Amino acid sequence: MSDTIHNRLQDEQVHIPRALTIAGSDSGGGAGIQADLKTFQELEVFGMSAITAVTVQNTLGVTGVYPLPPEACAAQIEAVSQDLGVDAVKTGMLFNAPIIEAAAEVIGRYKWSSVVVDPVMIAKGGAELLQAEAVYALKHKLLPLARVVTPNIPEAEALAGIEIRTPEDRKEAARRIHSLGPAFVVIKGGHDEEDSRQVTDLVYDGDVFTELSGRRIHTVHTHGTGCTFSAAVTAWLAKGADPLQAMTEGRAFIQAAIEDSLGLGGGHGPTNHWAYQRRLARRQPAQPRS
Ligand SMILES: Nc1ncnc2c1ncn2[C@@H]1O[C@H](COP(=O)(O)OP(=O)(O)O)[C@@H](O)[C@H]1O
Numbered sequence: 001m002s003d004t005i006h007n008r009l010q011d012e013q014v015h016i017p018r019a020l021t022i023a024g025s026d027s028g029g030g031a032g033i034q035a036d037l038k039t040f041q042e043l044e045v046f047g048m049s050a051i052t053a054v055t056v057q058n059t060l061g062v063t064g065v066y067p068l069p070p071e072a073c074a075a076q077i078e079a080v081s082q083d084l085g086v087d088a089v090k091t092g093m094l095f096n097a098p099i100i101e102a103a104a105e106v107i108g109r110y111k112w113s114s115v116v117v118d119p120v121m122i123a124k125g126g127a128e129l130l131q132a133e134a135v136y137a138l139k140h141k142l143l144p145l146a147r148v149v150t151p152n153i154p155e156a157e158a159l160a161g162i163e164i165r166t167p168e169d170r171k172e173a174a175r176r177i178h179s180l181g182p183a184f185v186v187i188k189g190g191h192d193e194e195d196s197r198q199v200t201d202l203v204y205d206g207d208v209f210t211e212l213s214g215r216r217i218h219t220v221h222t223h224g225t226g227c228t229f230s231a232a233v234t235a236w237l238a239k240g241a242d243p244l245q246a247m248t249e250g251r252a253f254i255q256a257a258i259e260d261s262l263g264l265g266g267g268h269g270p271t272n273h274w275a276y277q278r279r280l281a282r283r284q285p286a287q288p289r290s
């Protein structure tokens with residue numbers, strides 16, 4: 001955090017936005033809890049975590065998954081909520097139905113209004129990050145508590161129970177997912193191989209469809225894009241943005257992070273969580289200190 005911001009917070013007693021991620025650990029640092037906390041930090045939101053599972057992972061893939069006991073997940077959420085307070089919360093890898101149920105119980109009890117559900121199911125390399133039999137709990141225990149749900153296309157197909165082949169299929173999937181309870185559904189377009197020039201995320205609020213588009217980057221360094229996007233949306237909600245603003249800013253964050261990727265690792269490398277703020281800093285001349 002810059003000195004200027006630090007001083008302003010001290011002088012004006014400004015509320016420090018706080019966000020909690022309930023997700024798995026990625027030892028490679030590009031996805032999961034690590035991506036979420038890096039994103040919160042870059043967006044000047046205080047980040048907290050409840051770990052659901054430890055994965056053994058690098059840019060070449062996932063070689064181990066060790067879920068935590070559901071009560072350990074719930075206790076982490078409870079501990080930070082009681083002491084530090086939570087303005088917005090996101091869920092990522094939840095792995096099994098007992099963890100989903102434990103997380104949903106605490107989230108429901110605190111009646112948090114800014115809940116982002118990233119329905120993580122399968123890693124890019126094909127590893128199972130959510131057991132197939134847990135999809136029911138995700139749909140019926142967690143989605144009713146969500147303000148925003150952020151499936152990619154295969155996840156949207158699993159939640160909606162239809163195949164997505166055309167733009168109209170994507171809209172129908174969004175309608176079906178919306179009927180499960182979330183106020184906003186965004187079906188992300190990274191997996192839409194038909195469009196080689198653009199990526200379009202389709203947002204549905206139960207009434208209006210909005211397309212958020214950006215240039216498609218042809219790169220293998222897209223590990224953790226979904227985690228990073230949903231974390232940026234959560235950070236903006238914690239700062240008081242409305243969901244559409246938060247998703248627009250979230251797309252700008254992930255677009256910069258993919259465009260300026262770091263080229264790390266021998267497989268699907270991580271995105272660049274510094275890129276968005278560095279671009280902003282280049283556009284704005286430094287402010288003189290008072
Ligand atoms: N090649 C790409 N170029 C630009 N943006 C991308 C690209 N791939 C994904 N995105 C963006 O990253 C986010 C995650 O998309 P997606 O890949 O569909 O999800 P996931 O990582 O969950 O599979 C979305 O906001 C999407 O628009």
Ligand SMILES: Cc1ncc(COP(=O)(O)OP(=O)(O)O)c(N)n1
Nearest residue numbers: 024031032123124223224225226227
């Ligand atoms: C611990 C952990 N959580 C989530 C993911 C999946 O992240 P995602 O953003 O969907 O990125 P890819 O796996 O598709 O690159 C993960 N890999 N690990």
